Amino acid sequence: MNLFEDNFAVITKRNMPDFIAEIEPGEAPFYYVGTDEDGTKIFCRNDDKPFILESTIDETNLPNSDIKQLVFLFGVASLHEIQKVAQTAHKESLIVIIEPNPYFLQHAMFYENFELLNNVNYIIVTEKPDKLTDLFKLLFSSKFFYLVKNVTFYLNSYYRKYDSGSIKEYILEIGAAIKNRYFSIGNSIHDSLIGLINNLNNIKALSENVDVAKLKDAFVGIPAFVVAAGPSLDKNIGKLKEAQGKGIIIAVDTIVQKLLQNGITPDFVCTVERGAIVWEYFYENQDFPPNMHLVSSLVADPRIVEKFKHRAVLPLRSSVREYFWLGEKLGASLNHYMWMGASCAHLAVGLALHVGASPIVMVGQDLAYGEKGTHADGTVYDKKPINEETEVLTVPGYYGGLVKTRKIWLEFKQIFENMFRTTDRMIINATEGGAKIAGTSQQSLTNVIAEYCTKEFSVLEIMKGVPVNTIDWDEVEKKIRDYLKDLEELRKNVSSHLDILRLYSKEWTDSMPEKKVQKLYETMKKTDLYYKLINTDQLLYHNIQGPMAILVQKFHAIAETDSLESLKQNLLVQIELCEMLENTSWLIIQVIEENFPWNNTR
Numbered sequence: 001m002n003l004f005e006d007n008f009a010v011i012t013k014r015n016m017p018d019f020i021a022e023i024e025p026g027e028a029p030f031y032y033v034g035t036d037e038d039g040t041k042i043f044c045r046n047d048d049k050p051f052i053l054e055s056t057i058d059e060t061n062l063p064n065s066d067i068k069q070l071v072f073l074f075g076v077a078s079l080h081e082i083q084k085v086a087q088t089a090h091k092e093s094l095i096v097i098i099e100p101n102p103y104f105l106q107h108a109m110f111y112e113n114f115e116l117l118n119n120v121n122y123i124i125v126t127e128k129p130d131k132l133t134d135l136f137k138l139l140f141s142s143k144f145f146y147l148v149k150n151v152t153f154y155l156n157s158y159y160r161k162y163d164s165g166s167i168k169e170y171i172l173e174i175g176a177a178i179k180n181r182y183f184s185i186g187n188s189i190h191d192s193l194i195g196l197i198n199n200l201n202n203i204k205a206l207s208e209n210v211d212v213a214k215l216k217d218a219f220v221g222i223p224a225f226v227v228a229a230g231p232s233l234d235k236n237i238g239k240l241k242e243a244q245g246k247g248i249i250i251a252v253d254t255i256v257q258k259l260l261q262n263g264i265t266p267d268f269v270c271t272v273e274r275g276a277i278v279w280e281y282f283y284e285n286q287d288f289p290p291n292m293h294l295v296s297s298l299v300a301d302p303r304i305v306e307k308f309k310h311r312a313v314l315p316l317r318s319s320v321r322e323y324f325w326l327g328e329k330l331g332a333s334l335n336h337y338m339w340m341g342a343s344c345a346h347l348a349v350g351l352a353l354h355v356g357a358s359p360i361v362m363v364g365q366d367l368a369y370g371e372k373g374t375h376a377d378g379t380v381y382d383k384k385p386i387n388e389e390t391e392v393l394t395v396p397g398y399y400g401g402l403v404k405t406r407k408i409w410l411e412f413k414q415i416f417e418n419m420f421r422t423t424d425r426m427i428i429n430a431t432e433g434g435a436k437i438a439g440t441s442q443q444s445l446t447n448v449i450a451e452y453c454t455k456e457f458s459v460l461e462i463m464k465g466v467p468v469n470t471i472d473w474d475e476v477e478k479k480i481r482d483y484l485k486d487l488e489e490l491r492k493n494v495s496s497h498l499d500i501l502r503l504y505s506k507e508w509t510d511s512m513p514e515k516k517v518q519k520l521y522e523t524m525k526k527t528d529l530y531y532k533l534i535n536t537d538q539l540l541y542h543n544i545q546g547p548m549a550i551l552v553q554k555f556h557a558i559a560e561t562d563s564l565e566s567l568k569q570n571l572l573v574q575i576e577l578c579e580m581l582e583n584t585s586w587l588i589i590q591v592i593e594e595n596f597p598w599n600n601t602r
Contacts, residue, residue, distance in 0.1 A: 003109075003110060003113070004110050006114075006115075007109050007113070011124070014122075017138060019123070019125045019131075019132070020102075020126050021102060021126045023102050023103065029046060030103065031046075039054075040053070040054050040055075041054075041077065053077050053157055053158045055157070057081055057084050058154065058157075058160060061153070062088045062089075062154070064150075064152075065090055066560055067090055067093075067150055068092045070150065071089055071093055071095045071151075072174060073096065074153070074155045074170070075097075075099060075156030076099040076104055076108050078112075078158075079108060079114065082097065082117060083117060083120070085154055092121070093121065093147075094122070098167070098170055100163075100166040104158075105126055129169040129172070136177040149554075149556070150553070153171065155167065176410075191274075192322075192543040193587055193591055194274055196543070196588070196591050197595050199298045199299055199322070200595040202305050203298060203326070205306070205314060206471060207468065207473075208468060209313065209314055210312075210463065210466040210467070211466065213332075213333050214466050215355060217355065218355050218462055219355040219459075220356035220357075220358070221356070221358055222248055223246075223247040223357065223361060223452040224249075224250055224351075224352035224359075224360050224361065225248065226250050226361065226365070227249060227252065227259065228254075228255065228344075228348075228362070228364040229255040229258075229364055230364040230365055230367070230368075230376065230431060231372055231433070232366050232376075232432055232434055233258075233376040234376050234377055236430075236445045236446075237376070239449065240264055242453065247449075247452070247453050248357055250268045251269050252270055252345050253269055253344055255364065256269050256282070256288070257378070261378065266292055267292065267459040268293050268294070268295045268313070269288070269293075270296070270345075270347045271304055272299070272300065272340055272344055273300065275301070278300070278304070283303070284303075288308070291459075292308075293308065293313055294312040295313045295315075295348070295351050296313070297317055297340055297347070298316070298317075298326075299317075311463075313351070315354070316332055316337045317338070317340050318339050318340070320542065321541050321542040322538065325537075326539075328479075330471060330476055338350045338351065341416070342412060342415055343415075345362075345416075346415060346416065358426055359428050360425060361445075361452075362428065362429045362437070363431060365429065365437070366431055367409040367412060368395065368405045369403070369405065370434070393405050393406065393410055396436045397436060398429070398431060398435065398436050405435060413435055417438045419439075420439025421439055427440045428440060428441050429441070429443075477596075480596055487585050487588060487589055488585075490537075491581075494578050494581050494582045494585070498575065498578040501527070501574055501575045504523070508571075510564055524570065524571065524574055527577065527578065531577065540581075540585065543588060544584050548580070551576055551577055554573050555570070558570055
């Protein structure tokens with residue numbers, strides 16, 4: 001075999017995924033000249049200008065050998081440099097080798113020996129910065145996520161000397177991905193428990209409202225218009241009226257009153273937030289037509305759900321552990337779940353996908369500042385405007401060029417784009433302004449209505465034909481009581497263990513005898529059992545996942561040495577974990593006891 005084939009075999013047998021982009025057709029931007037006696041590689045660009053690549057390392061940015069880290073290393077052309085850098089890292093660190101220029105990987109495959117990296121945990125990446133979704137899923141949805149506090153960056157000699165600009169966008173995407181992961185991890189324990197209270201108060205409404213599973217594919221092939229409150233809506237709200245009765249109109253709660261004032265009655269209004277402010281802003285003292293349905297997460301203020309008695313669609317939130325727990329207790333199927341993203345507009349798209357609507361047409365989804373502000377006229381934000389953030393962010397615009405946006409809108413945009421990559425449903429962006437949204441085609445609202453709104457139908461009549469939920473509440477109550485009994489037993493066991501850990505901490509001395517150290521080691525092993533149990537309890541995990549992730553990062557930041565100082569730091573982290581586990585278990589028990597509708601669901 002030649003060197004390329006040898007390297008391919010070495011890389012393949014690692015059983016690690018790589019993220020390699022196809023090389024675009026065309027001439028390579030450089031060619032390899034040779035290597036001098038000092039090991040310096042010599043290349044020549046197509047304009048005949050030479051450049052060199054040395055294997056010297058940057059001593060100021062090396063990994064920490066005592067800490068497991070995610071090392072983002074830019075440049076693959078010199079495996080000797082990568083090997084030297086990896087030798088300074090912890091053996092369980094992950095080296096993510098990112099090569100912005102895929103021709104350097106091609107060079108390495110033909111001229112380098114990848115056996116140099118046989119003892120290195122590495123992933124090779126040549127995808128462009130905006131194509132890293134699958135990489136981030138791997139890094140931040142596995143054991144590697146708990147190392148995100150220990151991220152470090154290293155540039156090889158080429159990118160240090162010639163092209164540091166090429167890596168800027170990668171670093172920005174990595175930073176955004178880490179931030180987005182924290183965004184999706186959930187709220188504080190307090191906020192999560194408020195969500196649990198609302199969920200428990202709302203489940204009794206399931207028996208009087210439509211069965212979400214039976215709503216699946218109820219509107220196949222019918223166009224759905226997802227109407228948000230972006231400033232571009234002002235110029236085409238009149239045209240939207242022509243879709244009434246010929247398409248499903250799904251509105252975010254912010255814009256409903258404006259639509260009603262313009263003679264447009266949405267078929268559905270969507271809400272997702274748990275706070276009382278949503279009730280006060282958009283529902284209190286407001287009247288809604290009797291043919292309008294609410295689509296809401298169970299986490300919403302119960303007063304909102306009560307306002308739409310007998311005409312609420314109450315799906316379980318997909319990909320959220322609290323709802324896996326609740327779904328199991330309710331005997332729910334996969335079709336009772338719905339994608340909700342992080343906003344009302346995301347939920348509106350989730351509904352359209354669930355009911356089989358096509359195409360899904362986005363209207364007023366600017367996700368960017370307009371000429372007159374952040375929202376269409378006639379919303380609550382006329383009186384309570386959102387101030388422009390001091391940090392100006394720009395994204396590609398609907399009509400080209402760049403438009404200004406906010407961090408939260410950028411996150412919402414990325415959530416949309418990640419979802420649209422996973423569906424073959426036709427998504428049309430008919431906002432006619434704001435930010436460009438990848439994964440959508442762009443058409444004017446006028447053309448969309450003319451092409452797809454060709455038949456009249458009644459959303460209300462179809463909804464009347466969807467059966468209500470049938471739930472065995474006796475069985476649900478039994479499952480809940482069994483769960484409370486098991487959780488209380490866990491809480492007591494953790495409390496007893498915590499007392500022992502606290503005693504060790506109180507009696508700690510830096511001259512602790514070896515026998516006592518060994519006894520402490522054995523005691524601390526029991527904490528690992530409780531830590532593993534957290535992952536088996538969907539509700540418990542949901543409520544402590546955010547703080548726990550930070551705590552686990554603290555643990556991984558402890559130097560892996562045999563010193564008493566490392567042992568003491570480990571002990572303190574374990575105490576913190578057990579305190580959080582005991583307190584959260586107690587709070588969950590109280591919340592369920594006080595808020596589950598015992599004997600009030602019949």
